[in-house]
Amino acid sequence: MSVMRSVLLAISENRWMRSHGQNLWFVRRAARRFMPGVEFDDMLAAADTLRPHGIHAAFTRLGENVSDWPEAEYVTGHYLGAIDRITAAGIICEPSVKPTQLGLDLDTERCFENLRTLAARAKTAGNYLWIDMEQSPYVDVTLELTKRIRAQFDNVGVCLQAYLYRTTNDLKTLREQGIGVRLVKGAYKEASSVAMAKKADVDENFFTLAVAMLEPSGRPASFRAVFGTHDVPLIARIQAHAERAGVAARGVEVHMLYGIQRAEQLRLVKDGATVRVLIAYGTFWFPWYMRRLAERPANVWFVLKSLFA
Ligand SMILES: Cc1cc2nc3c(=O)[nH]c(=O)nc-3n(C[C@H](O)[C@H](O)[C@H](O)COP(=O)(O)OP(=O)(O)OC[C@H]3O[C@@H](n4cnc5c(N)ncnc54)[C@H](O)[C@@H]3O)c2cc1C
Numbered sequence: 001m002s003v004m005r006s007v008l009l010a011i012s013e014n015r016w017m018r019s020h021g022q023n024l025w026f027v028r029r030a031a032r033r034f035m036p037g038v039e040f041d042d043m044l045a046a047a048d049t050l051r052p053h054g055i056h057a058a059f060t061r062l063g064e065n066v067s068d069w070p071e072a073e074y075v076t077g078h079y080l081g082a083i084d085r086i087t088a089a090g091i092i093c094e095p096s097v098k099p100t101q102l103g104l105d106l107d108t109e110r111c112f113e114n115l116r117t118l119a120a121r122a123k124t125a126g127n128y129l130w131i132d133m134e135q136s137p138y139v140d141v142t143l144e145l146t147k148r149i150r151a152q153f154d155n156v157g158v159c160l161q162a163y164l165y166r167t168t169n170d171l172k173t174l175r176e177q178g179i180g181v182r183l184v185k186g187a188y189k190e191a192s193s194v195a196m197a198k199k200a201d202v203d204e205n206f207f208t209l210a211v212a213m214l215e216p217s218g219r220p221a222s223f224r225a226v227f228g229t230h231d232v233p234l235i236a237r238i239q240a241h242a243e244r245a246g247v248a249a250r251g252v253e254v255h256m257l258y259g260i261q262r263a264e265q266l267r268l269v270k271d272g273a274t275v276r277v278l279i280a281y282g283t284f285w286f287p288w289y290m291r292r293l294a295e296r297p298a299n300v301w302f303v304l305k306s307l308f309a
Helices: 003-013 015-023 025-031 040-053 069-089 108-124 136-150 167-176 199-214 232-244 262-271 286-295 297-308
Strands: 056-061 093-097 129-131 156-161 180-184 225-228 253-257 274-281
Touching: 003 015, 003 286, 003 297, 015 025, 015 286, 025 286, 025 297, 040 056, 040 069, 040 262, 040 274, 056 069, 069 093, 069 108, 093 108, 108 129, 108 136, 129 136, 136 156, 136 167, 156 167, 167 180, 167 199, 180 199, 199 225, 199 232, 232 262, 253 262, 262 274, 286 297
Parallel strands: 056 093, 056 274, 093 129, 129 156, 156 180, 180 225, 225 253, 253 274
Antiparallel strands: none
16 A cells, blocks of 8 residues: 555544544645535536436435434434435435444444435335445444345445455355445555455456456346446456446446546446446545545645645
8 A cells, every 4th residue: 555545544534634624725625626515405416417418426425433323313314305305306316325424333223223214215216225335344234234224125235345355255145135236446444454455456356356246147136236436447347348248338337436537437328338426515524535535646736736726
């Protein structure tokens, strides 16, 4: 892991920086590149601009590790209202939620209830609930909660991280159970005992896992295979494999983050792939933004540029 990436990820987890970093005006200005705004309406307006290009949207209200129960309830209520508003607006926009924002650090059962309530509302609305994956100590409990919710609702998928050694086995189980998977490389600082340290190894593992996700034989109808990446050569490799394997072009579903690889999003739509852009909003954006900087340390220049602009 590069030194810069380690430093940025350490900053993202620093308690003082988490509560004060977002008050720095130049960081706020630079973060706008990845967030259309802090309000739900900003997200909705951004989703609306993607629609004419054939790009779908997903949304997340930034926040994690809530430390009091009323906040977890508030966030759950917010997502319920958001699903209703999206349904009323007729926009295809899928919620993507972090279990620790719904109270996982406080009470697993109550967090399960919050997730279940969201899955139920999404089901009624014909929508789909994505559950994000956080640091490695949360993986077991997140998968457990996902499987319990999937036992009641089929409109639920979970993120898996290609950098974790365990993901090959986790994918196998989820695929067998027909639980949707959004495969990503992984955004957190992890020990080398649990996660691959070399980027080339992570990239290769992503491709190997992608091949397993696209394998037609024994694939339950409800298994949704999604690739959450901005890695253009990797996506091209997956598309080429899909074509060889006889998977229809739209069967390659790629999710990207708002503000990254916009030209590639349009190219993929032209190719017939399904493209969805995850739009983030909310006021607690600092750790999330630091992870975006860590993914591409060159982004730090944008922060410095906005300091001197
Ligand atoms: C829809 C979605 C959901 C996600 N959910 C999770 C989750 O639940 N848990 C989790 O751990 N991680 C999540 N991630 C983040 C993911 O783990 C990676 O950290 C992130 O996607 C960067 O990896 P990459 O696959 O784009 O490849 P990389 O090899 O990092 O990047 C490939 C190329 O994409 C561009 N790029 C990538 N990131 C940036 C950036 N920040 N700024 C500018 N350009 C960039 C660059 O051109 C880079 O060369 C999610 C990502 C997406 C797209």
